[in-house]
Amino acid sequence: MDGLRKDQSLVGATDNINEETNNITQKVISEGGEETMVPPVGNSIHRSSSRPQLDLSGAAIQGNFEERDPTILLPNQSDDISHLALDIGGSLIKLVYFSRHEDRVVNDKRKKSAKERFGVSNGNIRRTFPILGGRLHFVKFETAKINECLEFIHSKQLHRGDNDNAVIKVYTMFEKATGGGAYKFADLFKEKLGVSIEKEDEMDCLVAGANFLLKAIRHEAFTHKEGHKEFVQIDHNDLYPYLLVNIGSGVSMIKVDGDGKFQRVSGTNVGGGTYWGLGRLLTKCKSFDELLELSQRGDNSSIDMLVGDIYGGLDYSKIGLSASTIASSFGKAISENKEIEDYRPEDISLSLLRMISYNIGQISYLTALQLGIKRIFFGGFFIRGHAYTMDTISFAIQFWSKGGAQAMFLRHEGFLGALGAFMSYEKHGLDDLMVHQLVERFPMGAPYTGGKIHGPPLGDLNEKARWIQGPDLVCSNQKGTYFICNLLQISWMEKFVRKGIKITAPVPTASPRTTGLGGFEAPSSKGDTLRCDESNLNVGVLHLVPSLEVFPLLADPKTYEPNTIDLADPNELEYWFTVLSEHLPDLVDKAVASEGGTDDARRRGDAFARAFSAHLARLMEEPAAYGKLSLANLLELREECLREFNFFDAYSTIKHRENEASLAETRLLTLIEGVLAANIFDWGSRACVDLYHKGTIIEIYRMSRKKMQRPWRVDDFDAFKERMGFGDKKHQRHKRALLFVDNSGADVVVLVANSLPALNDVTAMELPEIVAEAAKHCDILRGAAEAGGLLMDAMINIQDSPREKSSSTPLMVVENGCGSPCIDLRQVSSELAAAAKDADLVCCFNILYIYLVILEGMGRALHTNYNARFKCDALKLAMVKNQRLAEKLIKGNIYDCVCRYEPAN
Numbered sequence: 031m032d033g034l035r036k037d038q039s040l041v042g043a044t045d046n047i048n049e050e051t052n053n054i055t056q057k058v059i060s061e062g063g064e065e066t067m068v069p070p071v072g073n074s075i076h077r078s079s080s081r082p083q084l085d086l087s088g089a090a091i092q093g094n095f096e097e098r099d100p101t102i103l104l105p106n107q108s109d110d111i112s113h114l115a116l117d118i119g120g121s122l123i124k125l126v127y128f129s130r131h132e133d134r135v136v137n138d139k140r141k142k143s144a145k146e147r148f149g150v151s152n153g154n155i156r157r158t159f160p161i162l163g164g165r166l167h168f169v170k171f172e173t174a175k176i177n178e179c180l181e182f183i184h185s186k187q188l189h190r191g192d193n194d195n196a197v198i199k200v201y202t203m204f205e206k207a208t209g210g211g212a213y214k215f216a217d218l219f220k221e222k223l224g225v226s227i228e229k230e231d232e233m234d235c236l237v238a239g240a241n242f243l244l245k246a247i248r249h250e251a252f253t254h255k256e257g258h259k260e261f262v263q264i265d266h267n268d269l270y271p272y273l274l275v276n277i278g279s280g281v282s283m284i285k286v287d288g289d290g291k292f293q294r295v296s297g298t299n300v301g302g303g304t305y306w307g308l309g310r311l312l313t314k315c316k317s318f319d320e321l322l323e324l325s326q327r328g329d330n331s332s333i334d335m336l337v338g339d340i341y342g343g344l345d346y347s348k349i350g351l352s353a354s355t356i357a358s359s360f361g362k363a364i365s366e367n368k369e370i371e372d373y374r375p376e377d378i379s380l381s382l383l384r385m386i387s388y389n390i391g392q393i394s395y396l397t398a399l400q401l402g403i404k405r406i407f408f409g410g411f412f413i414r415g416h417a418y419t420m421d422t423i424s425f426a427i428q429f430w431s432k433g434g435a436q437a438m439f440l441r442h443e444g445f446l447g448a449l450g451a452f453m454s455y456e457k458h459g460l461d462d463l464m465v466h467q468l469v470e471r472f473p474m475g476a477p478y479t480g481g482k483i484h485g486p487p488l489g490d491l492n493e494k495a496r497w498i499q500g501p502d503l504v505c506s507n508q509k510g511t512y513f514i515c516n517l518l519q520i521s522w523m524e525k526f527v528r529k530g531i532k533i534t535a536p537v538p539t540a541s542p543r544t545t546g547l548g549g550f551e552a553p554s555s556k557g558d559t560l561r562c563d564e565s566n567l568n569v570g571v572l573h574l575v576p577s578l579e580v581f582p583l584l585a586d587p588k589t590y591e592p593n594t595i596d597l598a599d600p601n602e603l604e605y606w607f608t609v610l611s612e613h614l615p616d617l618v619d620k621a622v623a624s625e626g627g628t629d630d631a632r633r634r635g636d637a638f639a640r641a642f643s644a645h646l647a648r649l650m651e652e653p654a655a656y657g658k659l660s661l662a663n664l665l666e667l668r669e670e671c672l673r674e675f676n677f678f679d680a681y682s683t684i685k686h687r688e689n690e691a692s693l694a695e696t697r698l699l700t701l702i703e704g705v706l707a708a709n710i711f712d713w714g715s716r717a718c719v720d721l722y723h724k725g726t727i728i729e730i731y732r733m734s735r736k737k738m739q740r741p742w743r744v745d746d747f748d749a750f751k752e753r754m755g756f757g758d759k760k761h762q763r764h765k766r767a768l769l770f771v772d773n774s775g776a777d778v779v780v781l782v783a784n785s786l787p788a789l790n791d792v793t794a795m796e797l798p799e800i801v802a803e804a805a806k807h808c809d810i811l812r813g814a815a816e817a818g819g820l821l822m823d824a825m826i827n828i829q830d831s832p833r834e835k836s837s838s839t840p841l842m843v844v845e846n847g848c849g850s851p852c853i854d855l856r857q858v859s860s861e862l863a864a865a866a867k868d869a870d871l872v873c874c875f876n877i878l879y880i881y882l883v884i885l886e887g888m889g890r891a892l893h894t895n896y897n898a899r900f901k902c903d904a905l906k907l908a909m910v911k912n913q914r915l916a917e918k919l920i921k922g923n924i925y926d927c928v929c930r931y932e933p934a935n
């Protein structure tokens with residue numbers, strides 16, 4: 031790896047770090063006998079809990095340690111990082127790699143009993159991999175800078191393969207690659223990394239990648255017309271045939287008829303390489319992005335010969351061409367006595383972009399027409415998520431097909447080939463991964479690393495994206511905490527925490543005049559700001575969670591839509607963004623306090639606020655940037671951001687205090703009232719947080735409980751009471767009740783709880799302890815908890831000897847698979863799914879009415895699922911702690927109560 035040098039842009043930023051790491055390095059003798067510098071290792075190493083872990087033992091600096099940015103070799107790095115696949119094209123190298131999820135702490139008392147009772151295995155048994163789950167990462171490099179790519183692979187040890195599998199225990203000394211470069215650079219890979227390239231056919235991979243994305247990712251495909259992006263719901267049973275147009279350096283057009291069933295039907299040599307190549311020569315641009323950006327300020331009419339130029343300003347209406355139609359791209363350049371310098375680079379770039387985009391659009395249309403295909407998906411990095419390019423192509427397809435055919439784009443546009451190559455590792459079994467098993471996340475990068483603040487200020491998300499790839503590895507000694515950088519390793523967060531830097535959301539520029547095609551107006555989204563390439567990938571890390579399932583009690587999973595609020599409505603969007611922004615300072619305070627209010631916590635809190643604000647700014651500008659946006663996503667993003675900055679339970683202090691207070695507070699109305707009043711605890715509500723300043727929460731609870739007068743705003747209590755057997759009619763007892771609990775505190779009546787902390791919501795891990803504490807005050811609860819195996823002594827009994835049947839209803843705790851205040855019932859834990867089925871009852875739909883689902887709290891019962899229909903009885907309980915939501919959803923007011931009972935029909 032001697033020949034591999036770091037990206038120059040990293041040098042300045044790593045200066046200070048190296049100074050410090052040098053102070054703490056120590057001499058060791060490496061295997062080869064040379065002295066190398068290594069950082070002190072051992073128990074002083076902090077590992078980030080949300081990221082791949084690195085084994086630092088035997089770490090050694092490779093090559094000359096006088097180098098500014100030496101590569102650090104981690105010979106014993108073994109776990110977590112798994113396969114890698116490459117697509118090495120004429121212009122760009124695309125890399126997809128997989129890292130394992132770290133096993134979660136399993137000191138979870140309730141797990142065993144839940145497993146025994148519901149017979150849950152670890153996820154889906156059909157597959158051997160990736161049962162543990164993990165993350166798919168997407169990275170790209172310029173082919174001309176292949177060394178950067180090699181260095182990246184090396185520094186992350188991606189070429190060592192899936193070697194944490196105890197059975198295999200051999201390094202995968204080959205890696206899958208596709209694209210022309212798999213042939214061209216095979217020797218280089220062997221020489222530099224010692225790995226053999228296993229070549230996969232480029233067209234096979236493109237098709238496999240496209241099919242995978244279209245089936246496995248909910249919001250992958252979208253249309254883009256006149257600046258408007260709309261996600262398309264793909265029906266898996268009605269996907270084929272389609273035309274796949276991959277616009278890379280050159281363009282391939284493939285008719286796809288099924289998995290592995292396709293034919294390359296056409297192509298064109300006028301593609302992305304043409305735009306970038308010609309554009310570079312004609313404008314002297316240094317980068318593709320610069321060229322694309324120029325086009326946004328261009329006016330092609332100064333170079334293109336328009337119909338009007340030929341017809342003396344008139345339309346040629348007889349054949350339907352308006353005066354502003356481009357008659358001949360670059361045609362004006364022939365008639366004028368001008369040199370290249372006399373043209374604006376902006377105009378040249380736009381003229382070129384339009385020429386190539388229209389041309390590809392037209393050939394695609396003709397090809398689709400010839401084959402009788404209506405749907406055309408465009409991929410390849412030429413598109414680059416650029417609104418104007420997509421609008422131009424869409425416009426061409428729309429125009430020529432007279433609306434008969436549709437252009438669709440893919441969020442992972444450039445990674446089709448690399449994903450296809452990745453999936454050719456047979457044992458991944460990724461091909462039958464389902465939509466609900468993939469969760470896309472937009473991590474804000476590295477967790478906190480401590481030490482001084484280094485490097486230049488971080489302007490916005492664009493910049494952050496360059497820093498997100500590195501696994502984080504931190505060393506400390508008595509002098510303090512330091513981090514070591516291997517490639518891209520320096521923490522962007524260090525930059526992020528700097529004070530006084532405004533997060534800049536790019537501001538759209540005004541749309542300049544453009545000319546049309548075929549007498550139609552030109553695409554309107556030309557003026558959109560081009561975001562930096564990295565962030566504009568608009569792809570996050572894909573988390574594979576094979577244990578996620580569709581909640582079995584949903585009446586119709588196909589039509590299920592968890593969200594009640596439509597954030598496509600700009601007013602709603604703005605409102606909720608404001609709510610979240612205004613709530614931020616308070617949340618940061620809580621988060622910092624939850625970690626003892628240390629300097630470290632404060633810095634992380636600050637960084638979290640910046641990170642989350644940057645996401646909000648990005649989404650405010652382009653709501654569909656990360657896929658279809660919903661309030662549930664936003665709330666989840668906030669929790670994810672907290673976790674990114676190592677705030678694992680921002681409300682832990684508050685939760686503890688409230689649990690203690692509420693346990694001292696001890697039939698149906700009382701119970702429901704209790705739940706509703708207790709739902710006042712909501713650290714996600716501005717109004718409530720303001721209230722809390724006026725007293726302790728338990729006091730507010732007592733107060734709200736006193737005021738709790740029926741009828742509530744939504745009041746099906748009588749129907750529910752009747753169903754519960756307090757009426758004249760006889761009802762069969764519910765066999766199983768699933769309570770989706772909300773807050774920690776007084777309303778803990780449990781069954782289904784969050785897997786990870788979110789706001790002040792109680793988690794499945796915390797519940798056994800709370801129940802045990804509450805059981806001290808209540809015999810019924812104690813009996814139930816014992817019967818459910820929730821209490822420690824009861825657990826022992828269950829394990830040792832099958833306990834004689836207790837007369838109590840067992841109380842169980844299961845995790846729901848989420849870490850958000852909302853719940854998308856298409857993605858719940860296998861444990862919950864198992865609890866919602868009954869081994870004996872599966873498929874006996876007529877018997878499901880004896881189940882009862884209780885959703886509690888604003889997030890689970892109002893923001894999401896208020897309109898959800900179930901196969902069984904359902905009760906939705908919440909107090910509305912937001913005026914606007916109250917008006918919209920129940921035509922009521924803040925603090926109104928909802929008790930919505932929907933019997934199974």
Ligand SMILES: Nc1ncnc2c1ncn2[C@@H]1O[C@H](COP(=O)(O)OP(=O)(O)OP(=O)(O)O)[C@@H](O)[C@H]1O
Pocket residue numbers: 118119120121122123172209210277278279280281301302303304305306318319409410411412413414444563
């Ligand atoms: N940062 C970038 N650097 C260079 N080109 C870029 C960049 N971003 C987008 N592009 C465009 O994407 C094209 C490359 O797309 P892609 O990676 O899909 O093709 P490729 O695999 O390299 O080419 P081929 O498949 O024809 O071998 C470039 O020719 C250029 O038009």
Ligand SMILES: CC(C)(CO)[C@@H](O)C(=O)NCCC(=O)O
Pocket residue numbers: 119120209210232278279280281282296297298299
């Ligand atoms: C040669 C490939 C397949 C390499 O990816 C691509 O660049 C391409 O499809 N070029 C267009 C070649 C043609 O004219 O059909």
Ligand SMILES: [Mn+2]
Pocket residue numbers: 117118119120209278279447
């Ligand atoms: Mn390619």
